[in-house]
Amino acid sequence: MDNLTNYHTHSLYCDGSASIEDFVKEAIRQGFSSYGVSSHSPIPFDTCWNMNRGDLPAYLDEVHFIKKKYEGRIEIYCGLEIDYLGAEYNPSSPFFQELPLDYRIGSVHFLKTEEGYVDIDTAPEQFKETVFRYFDGNIRKLVEKYFDTMMQMIDTGGFDFVGHADKVSMNASSFLPGITREHWYKSLIHEYFEFIAQKECMIEINTKAWRSKRLFFPNREHFGLIHKLHIPVVVNADTHHPSLVNDGRFDALKEMLSEGFTHVRQLSGGQWINVEIGSL
Known part of the structure; x- marks a missing residue:
């Protein structure tokens, strides 16, 4: 496959299962042209999967070292997946903008409630408890809150691309099968992607759940709309283990081609460029 890339990777600095160098070695073995490291950013409360703020200097130093070590064999880029937690803590915050990063991913994993921020990127049973405890059992209320928060993040900016743009669909569909086919959900999705296009944002096709659930984020059913809107x-x-650095990419590109896509974005020489989808 031509032009192998992946800019969404989680290592031992957050919830990944291997060192940064292990991922890079596997990317080189598979013939990648460039590779990005993007640990979950520190946030102002404890989780089991975000990087500790005190580890940031070591993280930045290690990626810089690996860039130099493998220079000429693969382009390595240093990023962070940064949570949107309102106006005071998001990818556009001075703290993140001043870090020596090559790129930033803007993502939403938490929603603000009266009791504080709650994680919605959880196991289905925990998600179900969240719907009843914080959203009165109303899944529509949670979904609308999610997309409203995503649009706030997009409006605020400070990131290079939107991470897993509709990931809530996975747990929402588990809670209420068929929810993504409901009229209000379809209208909300159209409004959401039209806003992304208006703001001229880039999004990722996230293939993490393809192997296990046959899901992309955004969902496959939205590829036509995304292409029509020229996003x-x-x-x-969204790799957490070195063996999965290329997981689902072939299938995602194949489905994109079927909807009329001819190019994808990748980093080259430190710049985002359009690259033709090569032979599959």
């Missing part, structure tokens, strides 16, 4: 796309595996 630029980068394909990422």
Whole structure:
């Protein structure tokens, strides 16, 4: 496959299962042209999967070291997946903008409630408890809150691309099968992607759940709309284990081609460029 890339990777600095160098070695073995490291950013409360703020200097130093070590064999880029937690803590915050990063992913994993921020990127049973405890059992209320928060993040900016743009669909569909086919959901999705296009944002096609659930984020059913709106796309595996650096990419590109896409975005020489989808 031509032009192998992946800019969404989680290592031992957050919830990944291997060192940064292990991922890079596997990317080189598979013939990648460039590879990005993007640990979950520190946030102002404890989780089991975000990086500790005190580890940031070591993280930045290690990626810089690996860039130099493998220079000439693969382009390595240093990023962070940064949570949107309102106006005071998001990818556009001075703290994140001043870090020596090559790119930033803007993502929403938490929603603000009266009791504070609650994680919605959880196991289905925990998600179900969240719907009843914080949203009165109303899944529509949670979904609308999610997309409203995503649009706030997009409006605020400070990121290079939107991470897993509709990931809530996975747990929402588990809670209420068929929810993505309901009229209000379809209208909300159209409004959401039209806003992304208006703001001229790039999104990722996230393939993390393809192997296990046959799901992309955004969902496959939205590829036609994304193409129609001329939203630029980068394909990422959201990798947590080195063996999965290329997981789902072939299938995502194949489905994109079927909807009329001819190019994807990738980093080259430190710049985002359009690259023709090569032979599959």
